[in-house]
Amino acid sequence: MHVTFCGVRGSTPSPGPDFARYGGNTSCVAVGHSSSSRPVLLLDAGTGLSKVTPLLGGQAFAGTIALTHLHWDHSLGLPFFRGGDDPDARVSLLLPDQQDGSDAESLLARVMTPPFFPIEPGQLRGEWTFGTLSPPRGGAAEFKAEGFGVEAREIPHKGGRTFGYRVSDGHRVLAYVTDHCPTALGPGPDGLGAYHEAALALAEGADVLIHDAQIVAEEIAAEAYFGHAAAEYAVALAARAGARHVVLFHHKPSRTDSELDAIAARFASSAIPVTVAAEGLTLDLLPSPPATRTSARLLLLARQMPSSATPAPRPATPARAPRLLLLSVGCHLRSKPSKG
Numbered sequence: 132m133h134v135t136f137c138g139v140r141g142s143t144p145s146p147g148p149d150f151a152r153y154g155g156n157t158s159c160v161a162v163g164h165s166s167s168s169r170p171v172l173l174l175d176a177g178t179g180l181s182k183v184t185p186l187l188g189g190q191a192f193a194g195t196i197a198l199t200h201l202h203w204d205h206s207l208g209l210p211f212f213r214g215g216d217d218p219d220a221r222v223s224l225l226l227p228d229q230q231d232g233s234d235a236e237s238l239l240a241r242v243m244t245p246p247f248f249p250i251e252p253g254q255l256r257g258e259w260t261f262g263t264l265s266p267p268r269g270g271a272a273e274f275k276a277e278g279f280g281v282e283a284r285e286i287p288h289k290g291g292r293t294f295g296y297r298v299s300d301g302h303r304v305l306a307y308v309t310d311h312c313p314t315a316l317g318p319g320p321d322g323l324g325a326y327h328e329a330a331l332a333l334a335e336g337a338d339v340l341i342h343d344a345q346i347v348a349e350e351i352a353a354e355a356y357f358g359h360a361a362a363e364y365a366v367a368l369a370a371r372a373g374a375r376h377v378v379l380f381h382h383k384p385s386r387t388d389s390e391l392d393a394i395a396a397r398f399a400s401s402a403i404p405v406t407v408a409a410e411g412l413t414l415d416l417l418p419s420p421p422a423t424r425t426s427a428r429l430l431l432l433a434r435q436m437p438s439s440a441t442p443a444p445r446p447a448t449p450a451r452a453p454r455l456l457l458l459s460v461g462c463h464l465r466s467k468p469s470k471g
C-alpha cells in the first residue's frame with residue numbers, strides 16, 4: 132500500500148511562509164497499491180485534492196473518493212480536481228448518509244451549486260457516481276473499493292455525521308480517523324476523551340493510524356468544543372489499540388511550522404513512532420516477506436518528498452532524491468519532517 136499526504140491541514144487552508152514545510156492544503160490522503168501505480172482511493176477531498184492530479188501521470192482519475200464527512204475542508208477540493216473533472220475520468224464518490232432522506236448528490240449540491248459555485252456535482256466531466264454509506268449503529272459498513280477492503284464506522288465530531296475509515300490491502304492496514312471529538316463522549320480515563328468502541332475498532336492493530344491532532348492536551352478545555360482531538364489522545368489510542376505508527380493529522384490552520392516541530396519533539400521518545408503529517412509525505416506499507424511475517428519487525432518505508440507549491444508529477448527517478456527512512460517497530464526509529 133502506498134499512501135501520499137496531499138493535504139494535512141484542518142478547517143481552512145493556511146497559505147504563507149510560516150506553513151510552507153508542513154503545507155497549507157486541507158485534508159486529502161491518496162492511497163494506491165504500490166509506489167509504481169497511480170492512487171485509486173482518495174480519503175477526503177479538501178483543497179489537497181488538487182495535489183492528486185500530478186500523481187496520475189497525465190491520466191484521468193479512475194477510482195473512489197471516500198469522504199469522512201461534508202465539512203468544507205473535506206469537500207471543497209472536488210470541483211478543482213482536474214484529474215477527476217475530465218471526460219475520461221471514472222469516479223465513485225462515497226459519503227456518509229446524513230439520515231435526512233437526502234441522496235449523496237443532493238447533499239453535495241447544497242455546497243456546490245449556484246450562486247455559491249458555478250456548477251453542480253452532476254456537471255463534473257467524466258463518469259461520476261454518488262453514493263452514501265450507512266453503517267449500522269455501533270457497527271461497520273464494509274465494502275470493496277479499487278481492490279481494497281474498507282470499513283466505515285461513525286465517530287463523534289460536530290455538525291453532521293462523520294466516519295473513520297479502515298483500509299486493508301490484505302497485508303497492511305491503514306486507519307484514517309480525522310475530525311474526531313472523543314471528549315464528546317466524556318473525559319475518558321486520562322481527560323483526553325473516551326477510548327470508545329468505534330475508535331478502538333478502527334485503530335485495532337493498524338500498521339498506521341492517521342488521526343486528528345488539531346489540538347494538544349492543554350488546549351482541550353478551550354477548544355475541544357470545535358469537535359477535535361488532542362495529539363496526545365491519538366498516541367494513547369494507538370497504544371490501547373495496538374497500532375504501530377501514528378501520523379498526527381488535520382493541523383490547526385494557525386499552527387506554524389515551528390509549532391508543529393515542537394509537537395513532533397513532544398513525541399520524540401514515544402514508544403510508538405509518531406510522525407507529524409506534512410504535505411508530500413509518502414508511506415510505503417510493504418507486505419512482510421513470509422520469513423519475517425511472524426516476527427515483531429515491521430518494515431515501513433517513509434519517504435519525505437520535497438514540498439513545493441505545485442509538486443511535480445511523481446517521476447520514476449526523482450530529480451531530487453527523497454529522504455528514505457526505514458522505520459522498524461522493533462528498533463524504534465522515527466521519521467521526521469523534512470527541513471527542506
Ligand SMILES: [Zn+2]
Nearest residue numbers: 141142204310
Ligand atoms: Zn476537518
Ligand SMILES: [Zn+2]
Nearest residue numbers: 200202288310
Ligand atoms: Zn469536520
